[in-house]
Amino acid sequence: MSRPPDDDEFAELVHAAWPSLYRTAYLLLGDRAEAEDLVQTALAKTYAAWGSVRSVEAAPAYARAVLHNTASSWFRKRSWRNERPTETLPEIAHDFDLSNRPAVLAALAQLPQRQRAVVVLRYYEDLGVADTARALGCSEGTVKSQTFDALTRLRTLLGDTVVADVLTQDLP
Incomplete structure (x- = not known):
């Protein structure tokens, strides 16, 4: 050997x-x-x-x-070939409105545990559907339906504009 x-x-x-x-x-x-x-x-x-x-x-x-x-x-990877070096750094796309943070955290707290976990993993940890399903030990269909239900509930609690803005920013 x-x-x-x-x-x-x-x-x-x-x-x-x-x-x-x-x-x-x-x-x-x-x-x-x-x-x-x-x-x-x-x-x-x-x-x-x-x-x-x-x-x-x-x-x-x-x-x-x-x-x-x-x-x-x-x-x-979704980011494949999206990152390119440049001579100068781009300007910040927009400033985030952190005034919604307490309302968002309160709305997240009102979601059932699985829906809250799906939102956090999908939108804050930037995991795909398959990765989220693996992390939670459920099917991809469950992740999709829980995401839909969670976003529907968040839109009811916060409004469409707040939900769209919040899902694109990091909440410390």
Whole structure:
């Protein structure tokens, strides 16, 4: 049985596999900087699991699999390719009206526990329907119906304008 690779062997892997991993990442993403980020992330994940790599011979294939899995997870994110560097920072879109905060907190307190949890996870933690369902241990349909019911109740308590404004800001 072979022994797990050591840190020196990981350094050798990085030097040997980088060109191939970078080429694959570039072909997947079409951007040099993003390709470098993908390879760096994949190699960091590979190093984090380095003790479970069975042999030096298996390491390049393992790193390549990590690269593909990481790229796939990047593609699934809603924010994929929405963030771009700019020369100057944009102006703040609008100032949040914190005067509604006590009313919002009071309205949230009037919601049943599951509806409150769904609103917090979906709108303040920015989780998707599937992630919220996993976090709460329920179905995606339940998350959708609870969200609908919660927003209907919040609109009744606060009004449409307040609900729309509040759901786009962070409440400390």
